[in-house]
Amino acid sequence: MISQEEIKYIAHLAKLSLSGKEIKSLQENLSGILDYIEKLKQVDISAIQPLSHCMDLENELRQDETEETGEDEAIVAAFPERQDRLNKVKGVFINGDQ
């Protein structure tokens, strides 16, 4: 069974803060699902290449050109906090008011 410490570590990576109750229920749910997934170990995959995508994709390149979309105002209006037309966020490299 996956440990509570592991759950906390994964939550940290996923930027989720979880309550004690959530940690406990995730511990049960994830363990159940991971047990089910174990059945993939029955498949012989020794000579198989991974498939990330089901179509034969090739890179499609085009010029990186700017276009007027007329969406600017709507995008700015969606900012949770703004100063004039700028998106206001907390300091990236500092903690709080430091």
Add this chain to the structure above:
Amino acid sequence: MTISEIKQGIADRKFTAQELIFSYLEKIEKEDGNINSFITVCREKALKQAAAIDKTAKDGGQLPELAGVPIAVKDNILVQGERCTAGSKILDNYIATYDAAVIRKLKACGAIIIGKANLDEFAMGSSGEYSAYGHTKNPLDSRLVPGGSSSGPAAALAAGFCAGALGSDTGGSIRQPASFCGLVGLKPSYGAVSRYGLISLASSLDQIGPLAKNVQDAETIFDAISGKDQQDSTSAASFATAPLETAKLKIGIPREYFADGLDQGVKAALEKAIKKLKEANCEFVEISLPHSRYGIACYQIILPAESSSNLARYDGIRYGVSQRTGNSLEDIYLSSREKGFGVEVKRRIMLGTYALSSGFYEAYYTRAQKVRRLIKDDFTKAFLEVDFIITPTSPTLPFRIGERQENPLAMYLSDLYTVSANLAGVPAISIPCYNVGKLSVGLQIIGRPFREKEIFSLAKLFEKIK
């Protein structure tokens, strides 16, 4: 009313587009309180679009293919100027700034977007119960789930609130609700329809497709929305445009799909359908898709892995609901995601992050990608021998509301017969075959990649003879 009936009605001046849309809006207002199929009803814009159609008709102009046809759109597809929640509280206040490629195409065909339909949060679910905007009821029996994650589009169509709908299908999310609500639902080949403007769940599996009252209507909507789009580099340029020309269609029945766990009523309905098709000169052969039994396990790694990456963008910084408590940037991320995401979304993010984390990546993600290749190869081999594969869409009839909500694994197994088509990228349709009581059983036809037209022709044949 079907799409062709609406087209005829408007052409013959039996009713105007405005009268028609008004009657649909009235019905929604009266009856959707109980079903909860819509998150947003686009009343004013729909009536305005209808007025424009009527003006064109009055001026003697040519009416486009879907003129006046009311379409419900799953609320994870962007419609410019309308709220788009994806069924999540984290996008509660989000207004779409542009039209998805499919919406642009539908509008150009004269279709009228009547509303944004309910869904499991971020399309994660098979019953509609994981929506942050309340669960949707099955119009055939309100104690039952309508299926998911396109719960709202299916319920809205079955309840007569629209004439067609758009859903998205990542592991069965169009076909399973179509099956549960007695409708036609198509998951197109991966790449047949542009994903531009679809809120991503798992990018290598997602496809937008139609839900409709009959096969012809599904084909009409598919024709309108499919094709290459510059904004989605995975959209395909060309595909087959004609049905299969052959004296005898050869259909495969995968023995693994008719094994344990298949409901007896569903099985009997499928057997009756196969008998009918045999009488119509179709040849049936038993085939094997040996890796299909690993479909759900494979999917339950690939889907959370891709979706945990896709959902990293919801951080409370640029749009959506943002919790500005605490002092640091990290605090905004943590509290916005804590308040914004529901339990199932958190579960999948956790599972995906675990599968992708250092030390487990090879054991889970790479292994799943290898099994995915084997699942795809099974289909490639099968289609050397047969033209189509027929299976049940769902192993069971619609289940009761609440029955699987607390048991994620039981919920995931609802997609047993549908996930493989997404993993392999092949097209698949669910069509109603026979009833068990008042409930409908869905029959799934899987075809070769980009041969949707062949699927439609077999589906129409069955519709005629059943």
